[in-house]
Amino acid sequence: MVFFLTTLSRMILADLFRKGTKVTLPPSRPQPMVDRCACHEVTFADIQDWARHREETTLDDIRDHWECGRSCGMCRPYLRRMLQTGDVQIPLMIPSN
Numbered sequence: 001m002v003f004f005l006t007t008l009s010r011m012i013l014a015d016l017f018r019k020g021t022k023v024t025l026p027p028s029r030p031q032p033m034v035d036r037c038a039c040h041e042v043t044f045a046d047i048q049d050w051a052r053h054r055e056e057t058t059l060d061d062i063r064d065h066w067e068c069g070r071s072c073g074m075c076r077p078y079l080r081r082m083l084q085t086g087d088v089q090i091p092l093m094i095p096s097n
C-alpha cells in the first residue's frame, strides 16, 4: 500500500512538473518526542531530577520507585536512553521487526 501511494505521489508530482505547475511542498513536521511514562504520568525530567541525587540509578530502581516500566513497558527504551544520555525528551522510537 505504501509503495502504491509513493509511486502514485511520484507520478502526480512528475505530471505537475511536466505541465509547469508550481508545487509548494508542505513544511516539514516536527519530530514527535516522548517525555514521560504515559501509564504512570511521570516525566523523564522528574525521574532525572530524582536520579541526580543518587550515586547510580538503574531501570529496576526507576521501576521500584516510580512504577515506570512496570505496566505496558513502552517507556523502558526511553528510560534506558535517558539514563545513558541525560536527555529528557527523546525522539519517538518506531519498533522494527
Ligand code: FES
Pocket: 036, 037, 038, 039, 040, 067, 068, 069, 070, 071, 072, 073, 074, 075, 076
Ligand atoms: S509507558 Fe511506562 S509503563 Fe507504560
